[in-house]
Amino acid sequence: MGRSxxxxxxxxxxxxxxxxxxxxxxxxxxxxxxxxxEADDPPTSTREATTDKRRPGRRVRVSPNACLERAxxxxxxxxxxxxARAGLAGGPCDLDTQAMLLRQLYLGELELGEYRRARxxxxxxxxxxxxxxxxxxxxxxxxxxxxxxxxxLDHMREAARVCPAERRSFHLSTLGALLYAYGxxxxxxxxxxxxxxxxxxxxxxxxxxxxxxxxxxxNDAAGIEVAFHELLHDRAGEGYGRFVLGELAVARxxxxxxxxxxxxxxxxxxxxxxxxxxxxxxxxxxATELLGRLVWN
Numbered sequence: 304m305g306r307s308x309x310x311x312x313x314x315x316x317x318x319x320x321x322x323x324x325x326x327x328x329x330x331x332x333x334x335x336x337x338x339x340x341e342a343d344d345p346p347t348s349t350r351e352a353t354t355d356k357r358r359p360g361r362r363v364r365v366s367p368n369a370c371l372e373r374a375x376x377x378x379x380x381x382x383x384x385x386x387a388r389a390g391l392a393g394g395p396c397d398l399d400t401q402a403m404l405l406r407q408l409y410l411g412e413l414e415l416g417e418y419r420r421a422r423x424x425x426x427x428x429x430x431x432x433x434x435x436x437x438x439x440x441x442x443x444x445x446x447x448x449x450x451x452x453x454x455x456l457d458h459m460r461e462a463a464r465v466c467p468a469e470r471r472s473f474h475l476s477t478l479g480a481l482l483y484a485y486g487x488x489x490x491x492x493x494x495x496x497x498x499x500x501x502x503x504x505x506x507x508x509x510x511x512x513x514x515x516x517x518x519x520x521x522n523d524a525a526g527i528e529v530a531f532h533e534l535l536h537d538r539a540g541e542g543y544g545r546f547v548l549g550e551l552a553v554a555r556x557x558x559x560x561x562x563x564x565x566x567x568x569x570x571x572x573x574x575x576x577x578x579x580x581x582x583x584x585x586x587x588x589x590a591t592e593l594l595g596r597l598v599w600n
Contacts, residue, residue: 368400370386374390374408380412383414406428410578418448425438425444429442436467447582456482460478463475479491479516480586488519489521507537546590548560562594565594572590
């Protein structure tokens with residue numbers, strides 16, 4: 304249900320997830336050791352594949368921080384993954400750098416479609432305790448991509464529990480969206496009602512989501528018309544909002560509008576990067592199912 308983009312994929316209203324902030328230090332980096340190696344990893348994790356021009360034949364030592372910079376500036380997911388791995392295996396660094404290297408690894412693996420590796424990287428950030436709500440959110444997205452509904456919901460619940468107040472609506476709306484997409488509208492209703500009570504929410508989109516959840520949970524269509532017109536004339540109705548508008552149009556019996564909104568949502572989603580498609584998989588599946596019913600019935 305309602306989402307705005309972040310680096311880790313599409314997300315619900317309430318703002319975007321920030322990058323990991325500075326944290327306490329740790330003497331030894333261990334997180335990369337549980338990750339399976341890749342054939343094209345650098346032969347030595349702290350050495351660059353270039354030589355020192357002042358001393359021909361000698362390789363230049365690259366620190367974890369330098370590897371992080373290379374990962375952040377990588378043009379492709381595979382290069383991002385290689386530099387993140389090199390930094391993680393490169394010796395002592397502080398927890399913040401370690402967490403950011405792991406997040407670059409997570410993002411790269413997710414973009415490559417290596418969802419199990421992405422989940423492992425995210426769960427190692429969870430174990431570090433740096434920005435725990437962001438880490439749980441990322442792990443939940445990887446679980447989504449793996450079609451592990453319970454794992455995704457568990458991580459999203461934990462993200463909503465441990466997050467700072469300013470990100471609570473973000474995590475609650477994500478959780479409510481997943482509960483609805485996974486066919487649990489009664490639970491989604493309770494979570495979305497709580498999300499609407501938090502400050503700085505995208506209210507039209509959340510109210511539309513809540514109206515849909517109540518319709519499916521209680522057969523209560525009272526808020527559908529108002530929710531549809533409110534979202535239709537709000538900026539939140541763009542992008543992901545097209546999916547919600549499509550569902551609302553189906554509920555209103557407006558087949559033509561429903562088809563247009565759902566087709567627009569699917570066209571944009573299928574042009575998105577693999578990480579975004581993975582984050583939207585439940586909604587893509589739902590939109591495809593609804594569109595099939597509209598076309599063939």
